[in-house]
Amino acid sequence: MTDYDAIVLGGGAAGLMCAAVAGQRGRRVLVIEHADRVGKKILISGGGRCNFTNLGVAPDRYLSANPHFAKSALGRYTAQDFLALVERYGIAWHEKTLGQLFCDGSSRQIVDMLLAECAQGGADIAVGHSAREIEHADGRFRLSFGGRQAQAPALVIATGGPSIPKMGATDFAYDLARRFGLKVIEPRPALVPLTLGGDETLFRSLSGVSAEVVARAGRTAFREAALFTHRGLSGPAILQISSYWRHGEPVAIDFLPDRATGWLRAAKREHPRATLRSQLAVMLPDRLADVLAERIGLTRELANCPDAQLQGAEQRLAGWPFHPNGTEGFAKAEVTAGGISTAELSSQTMEARKVPGLYAIGEAVDVTGWLGGYNFQWAWASGWAAGMAL
Template structure:
């Protein structure tokens, strides 16, 4: 025997909980189903356990999507300030880190507790440890078999995220379900993920643990943050950011001299002619990195011993040092996923499928991916809210 609801939300992450709370508080009878044993698991591990819950710099150009305009409506109607007002209403202490990133002073558990309280205010029914075994659509209703029960509703929201961090139960379930109902899927790939380097870059692997401020570039994208050398390749905020724009075979350009420029070495020859390249780089870079770069450039002696052309060439290389990654650390280490349910098949205002009435896609399940730093959570809140307003 089926239970009847106005809407069924698949997934108790940020987007799913926000959607359910919004619809529930509008008087809709909402059921949220998740196979995990507790809601909001990805929220709990985010930001080192303090949840980077939004960013003051949210703007559409800080998101990747096949349709760069799709996210404008939802982000414009439910803003970072709107979510921050909700956080303040619950007296959750927060602080701003670099680049507009907002974190809880205490624990990410406070954000999950807030969302669950919002769901309670809307009389939302939440079921966890309830694996979904079947979803069918007929006679204008969706029937979901889960944990031995059957629920049905005229509306179904796909909020199960993407395949990033599979050890937490993430999978491609959202894409399989979308395809079953005739929606197209933009091929998913890992994003905000460390990149790996081939064997010929072994010298840089010896720098594992060394971090430095750089500008990382790929195509037209560039990020000025820290890069971290690992035993497998490159990581750190600048690399995670640029990884979302990287495709196999493309080079990554690293500017090891941000703020100095390619002509810096020639200028320093006039000021400090007796200084060696190794010593000069040691003044602006970590010692091990300075030694490795100077060793690769093989300019022996002091700066005065070098021709201007050689120093200019070295400066250009240091300002755009090319690495060609041989891959990434994959979905296992990716914070999010680029790709997902094709936005061409969804309404940007309501998140509803254009050709499948009552079917919605929100959050990471959709082909909208934000930068590192709270942008993806803001998309979860905004897209969830937009769907919740429409249910």
């Protein structure tokens, strides 16, 4: 039985950050990763270039049953703090749209940086082993892994959620949390493509067509590209809105977000012989213009269309209701919404209120960020908060 100050379950973004911070504070830390290497999700992120944070990080860009929970960790370890670490390692980076920061080179640089930080803190990292026989008694957590046994007064759950199971993702974090009496908010796929069925399968014929739109669900809206797929809708705008969408609700798409009310009636005055389809084709891909004009059913020249009919077409194009019949599930979800309830944790330390020494960080917790580096920043910030408390 080997003694540690803390055992971190999960060698992903949050787990490695936590181990590095705690190790460099003099704690003896063990990281157990069941996959054959650490940081697998980091490696595939951002098309292999890791969208490692976002300059626009703010608490209102995270979903949680408690929208205030993330404020403390995000405020104490910021995007600028992580960027300073990246620059200290000489990793070249660039900003894409909407504040998204990527490596110029490879995601591997971020993993190597985290491993170097862990090594600096003397953390032990065991890969290819699952933690088994986890017990808690006399203020110590005991477990076995790969034929070895370890114990520590602190145990950190950093095993993420079930999104992208082909990467080895499971719901282990939730099972373990429940065993210790912690509540779990029902997990669901987030940042995930939506599927269409019924009468809307017509839109699948547009597979591969994309356009910049505003997607809305309830009071939430995102302006980015939407992409039609052979199963339904994807692209950044759809992935973003999927986190807010609930089964049975529509998603409204504004196909012409730059057009003011009355644009079609103005086109009738300026180009009376034009058709709705020809006007749409100026602003949208041809195939999309064809389908939208066909569904609206306006085929005559604009001069022959009553203004009320044109107004109706404008309104439909500004809030086209799609009724998704589901999502592509955890297999295609970038992250998991829901998770270990924030009501069970200290927002300062990420420690469980009713189980001293038990911590939960990263995607395992009911905090889910927008697309574009926000979830990595939550991993760094929550990992740092726990690492500072261990």
